Amino acid sequence: xxxxxxxxxxxxxxxxxxxxxxxxxxxxxxxxxxxxxxxxxxxxxxxxxxxxxxxxxxxxxxxxxxxxxxxxxxxxxxxxxxxxxxxxxxxxxxxxxxxxxxxxxxxxxxxxxxxxxxxxxxxxxxxxxxxxxxxxxxxxxxxxxxxxxxxxxxxxxxxxxxxxxxxxxxxxxxxxxxxxxxxxxxxxxxxxxxxxxxxxxxxxxxxxxxxxxxxxxxxxxxxxxxxxxxxxxxxxxxxxxxxxxxxxxxxxxxxxxxxxxxxxxxxx
Amino acid sequence: xxxxxxxxxxxxxxxxxxxxxxxxxxxxxxxxxxxxxxxxxxxxxxxxxxxxxxxxxxxxxxxxxxxxxxxxxxxxxxxxxxxxxxxxxxxxxxxxxxxxxxxxxxxxxxxxxxxxxxxxxxxxxxxxxxxxxxxxxxxxxxxxxxxxxxxxxxxxxxxxxxxxxxxxxxxxxxxxxxxxxxxxxxxxxxxxxxxxxxxxxxxxxxxxxxxxxxxxxxxxxxxxx
Numbered sequence: 279x280x281x282x283x284x285x286x287x288x289x290x291x292x293x294x295x296x297x298x299x300x301x302x303x304x305x306x307x308x309x310x311x312x313x314x315x316x317x318x319x320x321x322x323x324x325x326x327x328x329x330x331x332x333x334x335x336x337x338x339x340x341x342x343x344x345x346x347x348x349x350x351x352x353x354x355x356x357x358x359x360x361x362x363x364x365x366x367x368x369x370x371x372x373x374x375x376x377x378x379x380x381x382x383x384x385x386x387x388x389x390x391x392x393x394x395x396x397x398x399x400x401x402x403x404x405x406x407x408x409x410x411x412x413x414x415x416x417x418x419x420x421x422x423x424x425x426x427x428x429x430x431x432x433x434x435x436x437x438x439x440x441x442x443x444x445x446x447x448x449x450x451x452x453x454x455x456x457x458x459x460x461x462x463x464x465x466x467x468x469x470x471x472x473x474x475x476x477x478x479x480x481x482x483x484x485x486x487x488x489x490x491x492x493x494x495x496x497x498x499x500x501x502x503x504x505x506x507x508x509x510x511x512x513x514x515x516x517x518x519x520x521x522x523x524x525x526x527x528x529x530x531x532x533x534x535x536x537x538x539x540x541x542x543x544x545x546x
Numbered sequence: 547x548x549x550x551x552x553x554x555x556x557x558x559x560x561x562x563x564x565x566x567x568x569x570x571x572x573x574x575x576x577x578x579x580x581x582x583x584x585x586x587x588x589x590x591x592x593x594x595x596x597x598x599x600x601x602x603x604x605x606x607x608x609x610x611x612x613x614x615x616x617x618x619x620x621x622x623x624x625x626x627x628x629x630x631x632x633x634x635x636x637x638x639x640x641x642x643x644x645x646x647x648x649x650x651x652x653x654x655x656x657x658x659x660x661x662x663x664x665x666x667x668x669x670x671x672x673x674x675x676x677x678x679x680x681x682x683x684x685x686x687x688x689x690x691x692x693x694x695x696x697x698x699x700x701x702x703x704x705x706x707x708x709x710x711x712x713x714x715x716x717x718x719x720x721x722x723x724x725x726x727x728x729x730x731x732x733x734x735x736x737x738x739x740x741x742x743x744x745x746x747x748x749x750x751x752x753x754x755x756x757x758x759x760x761x762x763x764x765x766x767x768x769x770x771x
Contacts, residue, residue: 297642360643362645363644390642393641397637458647460632461635462632462636463557463635500635501557503628504558505632505655506725507648508652513647523732524735527561527562531558534549534552535553
């Protein structure tokens with residue numbers, strides 16, 4: 279009987295009103311459009327709810343709402359959406375893992391794209407996040423020859439350090455930190471990428487150059503500075519910690535003071 | 547661009563400058579407070595007037611005070627540069643709905659700083675400019691003539707609105723320090739579970755105690771009439 283009640287509740291028909299940002303392309307001005315949606319199941323993910331909306335729109339001969347998505351398992355970092363004033367909505371997870379049970383019948387939900395100068399809108403809710411790729415390309419890798427697979431005990435890495443590096447490495451690069459920050463700062467993302475490599479032996483030889491180059495690229499992309507508000511950490515679907523930002527500050531400062539690179543190309 | 551200008555023009559370098567100047571100004575607050583407490587001596591201002599002359603004539607103190615003016619200026623100018631940069635970073639369109647998950651103080655350091663700056667202008671005009679260039683009366687202690695800054699201060703604190711400005715400004719300072727003190731250490735990369743608790747505790751205590759003592763002086767002198 280309990281199971282039946284549960285099922286009944288799960289298939290409840292919710293009525294919600296969506297206020298969605300529509301924008302044809304980066305050159306045109308966008309605006310909000312309101313769509314009432316009926317028969318929303320509490321078991322739907324937020325993206326499935328948008329799929330239902332898009333089916334309706336296409337059936338009516340209108341343009342579907344463009345939004346980013348890929349794995350829908352919370353691991354690819356492709357989905358975005360600023361839902362009711364929060365990146366990825368009210369739960370600390372990715373939008374694809376957000377379910378309609380987080381909302382109430384009759385709710386009005388405002389859906390906006392990430393807002394940042396470095397993330398220009400491509401169409402509707404889709405923004406161009408290649409700025410993150412360019413930051414990674416500037417130094418977020420190991421280019422030294424690490425040779426063959428060493429014996430497991432040859433390079434001892436304390437458990438604590440391995441855990442810290444892994445906690446930083448779980449960043450999926452979705453950009454929620456930039457979206458949440460009042461300055462549209464990419465510090466949490468960059469700090470996670472710098473940390474995961476700076477903590478481990480293979481990443482250490484290039485750590486100074488990496489910190490300098492990735493920060494230079496971050497600045498060149500037009501991201502803001504960090505005010506230490508902590509909004510990024512609070513909204514990060516992967517729980518990346520602010521301690522990484524402190525580490526990036528340390529890495530960058532010590533790199534600036536001790537690296538061999540004196541002249542930087544492209545400076546004025 | 548050489549490495550030093552590159553460091554200082556990066557967003558991280560600018561923040562480091564904000565943190566270092568901020569921490570220097572925190573030290574300045576302590577020194578200034580200790581001096582101001584001389585006002586509470588019941589000696590008709592003798593201790594305070596002797597202290598005020600020492601502070602405006604001692605060559606070492608004078609040098610430090612010029613450094614202090616420069617640091618205040620750097621703190622203001624860099625805050626302005628950072629704020630402009632940060633505003634631009636949001637892009638052409640802002641959010642229609644925001645549901646902030648950060649502390650109010652951390653998001654409003656600029657507004658709080660501006661309030662402190664307005665206070666600083668009033669404060670410097672009222673006492674500092676008077677001491678340096680004003681037609682201030684004199685008093686004699688042990689056959690030595692001193693400028694009577696105490697009377698200027700004492701007179702100013704008979705006015706309710708003047709006292710009110712001081713108290714409100716110290717509240718703004720408290721909120722500014724509430725975020726600024728702890729934030730400065732994070733910007734300098736000093737974040738470790740060994741001492742995070744200590745920084746937090748000292749930061750919070752400092753943000754409450756120091757502005758409260760500053761505010762106490764005008765209130766005390768007003769009530770002491």
